[in-house]
Amino acid sequence: MTNELRIMTSGAFTAAHLQLIPAIEKLTGKKVVTVTTSVGTGETSIASRLKRGEVADVVIVADDLQQQFIADQLVLDAGHRRIASSMIGIAVRAGQPKPDVSTAEAFKLFMLAAKYVAYSASVSGKYLTTEIYPRLGIADEMMPKSHLITGGVRTGAVVARGEADVCCQQISEMLPVEGIAHITPLPPELQKVSFFAAGVGVNSADKATAQQLIDFLASPAAAAAIRQSGLEPV
16 A cells, blocks of 8 residues: 555646645644546557556546446446536637637627637547537637647646637636636536546556545535635535
């Protein structure tokens, strides 16, 4: 049994995770090793890491993906818990006017006017491209100028560099990014609330301590940090 706790987390929970590390280490008496802070794609994705046997004591990802990990016997079903919820939003480069995305029609017009849209490999990107665009009838116009951002790079960073006009991602993933502004939730009629869950990795060497950490993340003691990161405690 090592003196480390290895944690894999999606980008949405990263800010809360990083803030909570001192409390986690005090609670468990173990050093936190953050293996990855992105769901990722390809060989660097959390799924690929788990499938090739990388050790993860705790895995924190969107609930749908967590259920898949459980089905694939990469994460234990026993003890997994929802720990936060998140809304999807958009942002533009700092210095740009605040966009009007107060209604579905306003959002549609704003997106059609954009030249380059950055979206993520996580649940928000899939929702934008496979559900919102078709629902608004703009998939043919939007897909050629919508670009998937991979490699753990946040969509907000692409906008901050001036390489995209707008980014769409979980609000909690955009809040820490410097150089973007007007982080705004999608209009209510288009919004999708996502849940994030934590589970114990099947190859954890200390499943009891990993479960202790998960229970802490779901407790009132972690709520302030979760809320500050742009998520809502469950």
